[in-house]
Amino acid sequence: MNVSFAHALVTGGATGIGRAIALELANAGMDVTICGRRAEPLEKVAAENPKLHAMTADVTDEASVARLYEEAEAARGPFDVVIANAGIASSAPAHKTTLEEWNRILGVNLTGAFLTVRPALKGMADRGRGRVIFVASVAGLRGSAYVAPYVASKHGVIGLTRALAAELLKKGVTVNAICPGYVxxxxxxxxxxxxxxxxxxxxxxxxxxxxxxxxxxxxVQPEEVAAAALWLVSDAAISVTGEAIPISGGA
Structure with a gap:
């Protein structure tokens, strides 16, 4: 699968889906900056492939994301690919969900996704090429009990995907969401x-x-999600944008 991009950002890159995507892109020849809040697990993953580069960042903190971009792009060039994968979840009946918990989930899953990709958009548009991928969820495509903040955040991510895809439609930049089931x-x-x-x-x-x-x-296995991400990054997916792609065993 031909990938013509050089540098990718993967948030939440120390574990699970993020780790699998980062390794898939690195194995395809890309330099991949992985970020998260804790240095030790990131550095452990980075040791698996010399193309992986660990940096700490908090996707809910605008200044932290700006620092990440500044340092990573100075070292390895502009991000051609940004994969907003960082996410959290919790479970409770809606009437027991506090405002604090609501804000915490949406802060990471939706606002954090926006802050992750926003710094890349103008540069991608100016260069006329780029890929943005949000790791959403089938919870963004349907309702699910006892996880109202999570469902709302992932519906928001899919709305953001479609908005950015429309905005960048003629700029050579694709924007898509991957929607896994239980992984x-x-x-x-x-x-x-x-x-x-x-x-x-x-x-x-x-x-x-x-x-x-x-x-x-x-x-679902993380590597299945990573394979979809690699395809979306590849030259074969240039006409795929604004899509929410389920990887959910038929959901």
Whole structure:
């Protein structure tokens, strides 16, 4: 698969989907800056491929993102590809969801996604080429109980995807969202632990419960999401923009 871009940013690059995407792009020959809040796990991932470069940043902090761009682009050139992957989730009935929790989830998942990509947009448009990918969720395509802030944030990400795609349509820049179902990641492990604590189910039972929410009754693997990201970055996907692509076993 031909990839003609040189430098990518992947947020939330230390674990799960972010790590898998970063490795996929690095294996395709790109320099990839991975970021997150904690240096140690980022550096561990960066050690897996010399094309990976770890930097700490907080996607909810405008100044932190600006510093990331300044330092990474000075070292490796402008970002041709930006993948806004950082995200968080929690679970509670809507009537028990505090404003603080609502703001926390939307701050990372939606505002953080916007702050991640905004600094790249003008440069991509001026150069006439670029790729923006948001890692959203099937929760951005449908309703789901007990995760109202998460669902709202991911619907917002898909709206942002479509808005930016329309804005950049004639600029040589594509903007798409990938919408996974339940993926076997560290975030899922946290959800499994919560189910075990609240219901008394075994780990195997809790895991199977999440797998069965995906229509094909299997958990998506991070590498499957990474393969879709690589295709969207490739020259083959130049005409794909404004799409929300489910990777969910048929949801």
């Amino acid at each position: 076997e990641t560290e975030m899922l492990e946290e959800s499994i632990r919560r189910v075990m604590e609240k219901t008394g189910r075994s780990e195997a039972e809790a895991r199977q419960g999440f797998a069965e929410i995906n229509p094909n009754h299997r958990l």
